[in-house]
Amino acid sequence: MDIFADFSLRILAALGELYPDREDLCELAERSTVEPPRDPSHGQVSSNIAMVCAKSLKTNPRQLASSLKEIMITDEDISDIQIAGPGFLNFFLTSDIWYRVLGSILEDPGKFGRNDMGRGRAVNVEFVSANPTGPMHVGHTRGAVFGDALASLLEFCGFEVTREYYINDAGGQIDVLARSAFLRYREALGQDIGEIPPGLYPGEYLIPVGAELARRFGSKYLKASESKWLPVFGPLVLEAMMELIRQDLKLLGVSHDFFFSEKVLHGENGKIAQTLAALERDGLVYRGTLPPPKGKPGEDWEDREQTLFRATSFGDDTDRPLVKSNGDYTYFAADIAYHRDKFLRGFTDQIIVLGADHSGYSKRLQAAVRAVSGGKASIDVKICQIVRLMRDGKPFKMSKRSGDLVTVRDLVEEVGADVVRFMLLFRRNEAPMDFDFALVREQSRENPVFYVQYAHARACSIARKTGEEMPGLDTSLSALAGADFSQLSSVEDLELLQTLAQWPRVVAAAVRAHEPHRVAFYLYDLAGALHGFWARGGQDASLRFVNPGQPELTKARLAMVTAIQKVLEQGLNLLGVSAPRELS
């Protein structure tokens, strides 16, 4: 039950009564808002619809507002309507409507906040897609958490979501990886390999891989030529790396539904070739030269003719090469084919989560998706800005003594997955962020993860306490749903209920904008509302949750606390953060 969405409909209905002959009212009203006003003296629900629609309806905003008021004032849920400023409609509601919200939460807690915006539409969310050349490092973490939370949010709103990972396993880097592992293989067989030569991967994570190869093949390939061992080692090492990455993702609580291998796109009559043929049929491929990038010293710029994709026809800044000088396809050519494959698999709604270093890739991807789908599909490119690791307010290096980068595992082992996930989601994805190891381990309001989890635990604790103090009280969910909510008549009670009632609206806004951080901020607010109410109980006994002398009030308060607990749990769940019933 989203009372703001509900009121949009009521207002629209009133507008319909006023203008029965207009058929464009829905469109007109779409640009208007129905929202909780900042200032309580403006009521509990406020709309700007009169200002938005007045011009098209050939009237003035205050006049329209007053006509709407006349019709709507008969609504039993509305105690008063005020017209303010240039034409705002401010609705003052009876408490009853908040009690109904509370009742609907308790009736089916899993349903509250959910909506069916997706109507079963398929959405593909590609995220992480880290190169399979080593374990995940911190740079990948934000995108991993963001993509996963966004996917959960979409599922919550009725979308059919596929979490997808694109494995870049076709390029030269896989050969480099195999060569690096070959060194470790020799090392495992007792050879002195000295320093890892530059250009190869020096990471220690390849040592166990080399050992495994040695166990499996013995000295069979020790003296063999590269052409013999490379095709054998390559796939094995790749699989080992993917296993490493899957383990890292698991630590974060992330799992993908589908892993797509770039390799399958290549080959004689492969998907890249098919895709380019299709683009060619549409006249989107041509031979030509590209202007050198301006302002950049183009030392080894080669002014040669190449095969280009007409990306500029779809809003990109320049056309893009499809074939390298050695005849291989470019990475982007493969990517076009990949996104065409997504489209052919039925995804007209696509989302991709990329790091800040790929922000320049956004336009060409959108161009590609539009080109291969004939304009039927679109992709929303979400860029996660960089995370700076800090300790006690000072930045620290991303690389360790061994030369390895700080990994996801290091991060999770030090502060825990809940902290990592919540903190990374407690910021707009577009904003760069500092992640302070020290701060994040504090248990105070400065640490939002703790703050929200504590609120959840506190709600559970209040319920336990009620059971202990008043053993005769029926505190089952159905009994609470039938409690006498009119007991919740204080300003504080009503404010808390109103905060609760905003949850569906927050979810809808977050999913529309593809911005899971809004959920995190709402949970922080809701937690603050509960903590505040709790503290007032210390001064004013009438605001305590457990009142042994007043079973009806206690039951109603417990209903409210339970509703808060359910929403916090649901919200944390969407973010992939645990909701502990008690703190240790």
Added chain:
RNA sequence: GGCCCCGUAGCUCAGCUGGAUAGAGCAACGGACUUCUAAUCCGUAGGUCGUACGUUCGAAUCGUACCGGGGUCACCA
């Protein structure tokens, strides 16, 4: 030089498809523990929303230009 992102209180950040007197936390100052977990809460103070024009009933939000910070720029993936 082109493109993308950022610029809001001393610090870290919110600000909902343009709405009413721009919010929160931290830091500062002043309060509240015979309590349902004080790991908490309440209050005070703090802003030319980078700058300048423009769009309109109304701009932190949209447009243009500039300033400052970060990222990125064919034949890597």
